[in-house]
Amino acid sequence: MSATSTLRPPRRGIRTPHVLLIPAIVILLLGMGYPVIWQIVTSLQQYGLAQQFGKPAPFVGFDNYVTLATNPQLWAVVARSLLFCIVTAALTLAIGTLLSLLMAAVGKVPRLILQVSLLLAWSMPVVAAMTVWIWLFDRRRGAINYLLDMIPGVNMNRFDWLSTPITFFAVASIIVIWMSVPFVAFSIYAGLTQVSDEVLEAAQLDGANGWGRFWGIILPMIRPVIAIVLLLQLIWDLRVFTQITMLKDAGSKSGEYDLLGTYIYKLGTSSEDFGMASAVSILVLAITIALSWFYIRSLLKDDEA
C-alpha cells in the first residue's frame, strides 16, 4: 500500500510534462521546422521561376554558397548590415537606458506622461509610422528640412536625405531607434525597480556620487536585463526589413541601399532566384546564432554562478 503510493506520483510526474510538451513541439516543428528545412533544401538547389511553376529543381550541392562567398556585393551587404545593427542597437540601448533612468527619477505625473508617449510610439503600426517619417524627411516639403533651414547659417533647403547611403542609413537608424526605444526603456525601467533602495542608500552614505552609483551598483544589478535586451535589439536590427523597403521605395532602388533583409527579398521574389535567396537566409541564420551564442553562454554562466 505504502509502496504503491510512493511510486505513483513520480511516474505521473515524469509522463505528464512530456505529454504537455507535445503540442508546443508540434507547433514549433510545423511553424519553424518546415520553413527552415525548406530553406536548407532550397539553398542546395537551382530554384528559379521555372521551378516555382512546377519544373523539378536540380540539386547543385553547395554551388549557391560558393557563388555567394565569391560575390563582393554580398559581403558589402553583410558588413553594412552588421554595422547598421550594431550602431542602431547600441544607440537604442543608450537612449532607452537614459529614458528609464529619467522615468525612475521624475515624479508620478511626468512619468505617466513619458510612459504614455513611449507606449504610443511602440504601438504605432510600422507602415503608418514610416509614412509619416518619410513625409518628415521629404526633400521638398519635409518638416525636418524646414526646421533645420531656420537655423541661421544652415542651408538645408531641399536637402535630399535619401540620396546618399550615409544619410539614408542615418534616417533609417533614427526611425528604427524611435520604434524600439520604448521596449528597451520599459524593460530596463522594470529592472531598475528591482534595485533595492537600501543598497543605493548605503552607497550614498559611503560617498558614492550619482555616476558611481549607476556604474558601480545599478548597472551590475540590471546587467541580465541589459544583456537580453541588447541581444534582442541586435537580432531585430539585423533582420530589419519594412523600414528599409519603404525608405527604398521613397528613394533609390540601387543595391547600395540594401541590407540583408531587402537583399534577400530582391534576390528571391524580384530576381526569382530562390535558391540563392535561401542560401543568404541560411547565412543570416548563422550570423544570428553566432551573435546570440556569446550572450547565451554568458547568461548560462551567470545562471551557474
Place this chain on the structure above:
Amino acid sequence: MKRKIGVVALATASLIVLAGCATATPPADTGSKNITLWVMGGDTPDALREYLKTEYASATGGTLTIEQQDWADALSKLTTALPDPENTPDVTEIGNTWSPTFTSVGAFSDISDMYKDLGGSKLLQSFVDVGAVDGKNYALPYYFGSRYVFYRKDIWTAAGLTVPTTLAEFNSDVATLKTAGQSGFYLGGEDWRNGVSWIFANGGDLATKDGSTWKSALSSAKTQTGLEQLQALYTSASLAPVTEADSTPWVNINNNASTGAPEAATIIAPGWAHWSIGDLTPDPKDSTKTVATWNDATFGAFVLPGVDGGAAPVFAGGSNIAISAASKNQSSARELMKIIFSADYQKMLGANGLGPANLDYASSLGDDQFAKALSDSAAGSKLTPAAPGWAAVEGSGLLEEFFGKVNGGGDIKTLAAEYDKKIDALING
C-alpha cells in the same frame, strides 16, 4: 540515435511534402462562374472595371472580382500567386516586359485556339510576340501606351523657344530652361524607362540576341553615345534627385501650391498623364484634393524628337493579359477574355486614352493632340528585350542602379562593362 532517426524522418517527410508541391498538376476545371481579375496600378479606369463586371455577370451569371495590384509589388505577387491554384487570379494583366519570362516558364494557359476570335492579326504584333512561345499564344496585348513630352508653353515662349525638331535641339533647349529652382527637363537619375529613349534614339539597345542567347549591350558604341547624351542632359537640365526612378513626374509641371510656380518646364510621361496635368482647382467633392484642368495656353505636348528629326523611339509601355495556367476556372476565364477583346471594350480603352490591343479600334483614341502624340510616339516605340530572364533583370534593380550611377557622373565605359556582366548573368533566365 533515436533523435537522429527523428531528424531524418522529419527531413524525409518534409521532402515528400515539398515534392507534392513541386509536381502540382494543372487542376481540374471546377467550372466556377466566380472569377478574379488582377489589374496593375490605376491604369484601367473605374468605368471600364464596372463595364467588365456587368458584362461578365450578364454573360455568365457569375461574379467578377477585380483586384488591383501595385506596379511596384506586382512582380513578387505574380511570382508567388500564379503557381498556386488556391490563390491565383484567373485572369491577370501583366507588364509587357515581363511577359516573355512568365510565358516561357508556363505560367499561362495556351489560348492559341481563341487567338483568331480575339482579334488575330489585328492585335498589336510586338505585344503578341512577347506572349508567344513556339508559335503558341499565351499572353495577348491588353493596351499600349507610350511616352511623350509635356511642356510649359508659358515658360518656353518666355525664353523664346519653340518646339524642337531634333533631339540635340531638345537637349540644348531644356538645358537653357534650368534655373536654381526649376528643372529644364525633369528626369530622375535612376529613371531608366524614360532615359532609355536616348539610347534607342541613337540606334542603341539594352540587349541583343546572338543566336539563342541574349547579351547585354550597354557597352556597344551606339548605346554609349546615347548614355553620354543622357548624362549630359541630366547634369545640365534636371534637378531631380539622382536616386529618383520612374515616378509621378506630372506633379512637377503643375504649379506648386506653395510657390505658384512649377518644378519643371518640361517632363516626359505616359500619355494618360494628361488627365493629371493642368490648372489646379480644389476638388468640389473632396476639399483635401485638387483637380487638374488642361489649359492649352499654359501647357502643350509634343513627341520626343529623333536624332535626325521625326519621332525618337520611346519605351513602349503597356500590358498584356493572360489566363493563369493554375486557374481552376479556365472556361469562365475564357468568357472574360472574349469580353475584353470585344469591340465595345476596345473602344472604351481608346476613349480613355489607352491604346487598344486591336488596332482596328485605334481611331477610338480620338483626334485631339494627345491622341496624335500617342499614335506618333507609339509608331516608333520599342519594347525591352524579349529575353526569358528580363523580368529578373528588372526585378534586380540593376538598371536603376546603372542609370543612377551614369547620371551621377560615373565613367560610362567602366560602368557599362561592369553592368553588362551583371545583366548577362540574369538575362537568359
